[in-house]
Amino acid sequence: MPDSAEYHKIAHITEEIAKQYAPDKRTAIFELQRAADDPNRYQITTTIPRAWERFQQLLVDNHIADTKVTINLLPDTSVNGNASGIVNLSVANLRVAPRNQAELASQVLLGTPVDLLQKRDGYYRVRTPEGYIAWVSTSSITAKTQLDLRQWKVARKVIFIADYGHSYSAPDEQSLRVSDLVMGNILVEMGKSSGLIRVRYPDGRIAYVKSDLVSPFDEWLDTLNPIADNILDAAKTMMGVPYLWGGTSVKGVDCSGFTKTAYYMNGIIIPRDASQQVLAGQFVDILSADTLDTEKALRNLKPADLLFFASGDNRKPDARITHVALYLGDGEFIHSAGTVRINSMLSGAANYGDFQTRTLVAARRYIAQTDPALQPISQHQFYTLEKHHK
Known part of the structure; x- marks a missing residue:
């Protein structure tokens, strides 16, 4: 039988640690689960190593054997060493739990890099560039090795600047569509053909986009002027x-x-x-x-x-x-x-x-403010190589 008194002690310690180290569950995780094979053993899933260290100390202080609780530090082994991914749908839905019926928490756009933290039931738990953590279908993300991600960062890319549009399977607007596109989507540029831009999706699909609907990503970043009018x-x-x-x-x-x-x-x-x-x-x-x-x-x-x-x-x-x-x-x-x-x-x-x-x-x-919560894309580690950071 489960030891309910011990569980409540551990749950209380977990709650205290979460308040201190992970007060916003949208951006940090410190969760307690019972072990599937033993109701008297537990697992902490967290994104914060120092929170686990403090948790272990509190177990000792409360005379609870630290062998009762194991840690699952994210990213964990379920992502097979691929700690990054790139969104491959025009708009991917992030949910509060790894199931289709779960509440929609947020969305991420095509070409957005994300951290892969965990894989479960056909979903990835991801962290977005603004630090938001939620679950997204694995079909919406292409997992990347560190080398893959580096290649994506240095590749010549375009950003979709029109409100809405499509990409095509051939350099012909009458050809079969590959997908829809929305403002802010990012694709790798592969060249030009018949007035269209040849592009590559994160999952390797090749398509064509009207050239007047996109802008070279680096040029777009260089010309941005985040003033009120814009x-x-x-x-x-x-x-x-x-x-x-x-x-x-x-x-x-x-x-x-x-x-x-x-x-x-x-x-x-x-x-x-x-x-x-x-x-x-x-x-x-x-x-x-x-x-x-x-x-x-x-x-x-x-x-x-x-x-x-x-x-x-x-x-x-x-x-x-x-x-x-x-x-x-x-x-x-x-x-x-x-x-x-x-x-x-x-x-x-x-x-x-x-x-x-x-x-x-x-x-x-927000305009002209220096605040770690307000991050220029041009300096963000998800989009640029570290040597380019300011």
Whole structure:
């Protein structure tokens, strides 16, 4: 029979360690499971070696034999030594658990490198460039050796800059389609043919893309200027895109997926969720006595600042963040709510309506801020060789 008292002790220690080393399960893992073959033995799965070291010390302090618990440090042996992968679908769905019915947590775009942490039941547990950890179908990812990944990093690539399009099996737009493509997809360039670009997918498929729908990736990075006008221009290209919980592409976006995409298309990787985004950037004062001060907000806010909301009226500024928008100026903001649309915080405006259902509790400025949570693609280790880092 399982020793329930011992289990509860171990579970309590696990909880304490997780609070200290992995407070956000979206970006760090410290999990306890019972061993499949022995109910009195346990396994810790974690991404944090130092958390395991502290856990072992607490076992000793609580007179629990450390042989009772083993560690599964991620990445584990299930990925067969391939600790990296590249997304090979236009948009791959990340889920909170390794099953098709699990909640959609986020999405990643074609050509995005990810860390492979674990493989189970036809899914990879992956870490995205912004550090988000979730499960994605193995059919959506091409596993890569370190040499493969290095070759991908140095290869000449193109990025899809149109909203939506397709690739073709021959240099002819009437030929069979290979896949759909969305804004932000990245492919290896193989040359030109009949006005189209020949490209290679991460899984080796060869296709052709209209040349005016893509830009050389390195040139695109070099010409990016993440100023307010450019970020808002990217945001406005998504006007009318439907809301999709977990969505981060022009096929459908949630509120934070929308802000993430607007900054990504200007070369900046930002945190995934609104509750993470509010922790980054520079504080912008918009409250007086814990309540929105519209005059102060209009005075202090700048275009492309992020606005953070709690659900319902009269919420405190420390309320749970449930929504995020991009400030346009003159009291207006653009956000994904039903669809991507523009609303106003000014009660006399015709597009004020949606503002009444939310409480604006915080604002942050990302432009020109030095913050480890705001990472230029051009300096990110997932996309570049280490010797090019700044």
